[in-house]
Amino acid sequence: DVKVTQSSRYLVKRTGEKVFLECVQDMDHENMFWYRQDPGLGLRLIYFSYDVKMKEKGDIPEGYSVSREKKERFSLILESASTNQTSMYLCASSFAGFNTEAFFGQGTRLTVV
């Protein structure tokens, strides 16, 4: 079974803190993604990566950065957390190419106070 593991289920951080969300997949997938999920809105893509050290902006990259130093790990960084970044964050991975099945982690619920 494909496993996408996010390091934390719940996080509470203070405004202005630098926050790291970690994601690891064990299926040797080339593609990795970070989404946020908010009530009343569909999943929105923050960043994605199709190879090690490669990254592309998604639809809402402002206030975020990412790091992919190893194939299995994709980190989302909130440079200076703000209350409007309170959300559920979901990591996903898939094989190379477009239109390939994405496997999601269980999500990290981040609250910024």
Added chain:
Amino acid sequence: GESVGLHLPTLSVQEGDNSIINCAYSNSASDYFIWYKQESGKGPQFIIDIRSNMDKRQGQRVTVLLNKTVKHLSLQIAATQPGDSAVYFCAENQGSGTYKYIFGTGTRLKVLA
């Protein structure tokens, strides 16, 4: 458990009956569509996909129908079971050759015993 959305449309179905969940998509250029299931406290799980050169695809107990004329997608679940209770949402790619998707907000399916 986690709530993936407040005030989601809800479909209540008797156990054993068939369920039909609908989705209107927005982009005429979309050529790939996916249905996801998200149970409380979990990440989305791929159910079935369909490409725009098809109008129907069947899986195990699930069927997806695509009507490109009216930009409508539906998910049919046969013989609905308690384990089918979840939020279901559709996703469309933003045209071919892209990693970006537009996700629907979802429909909550409640299976009544």
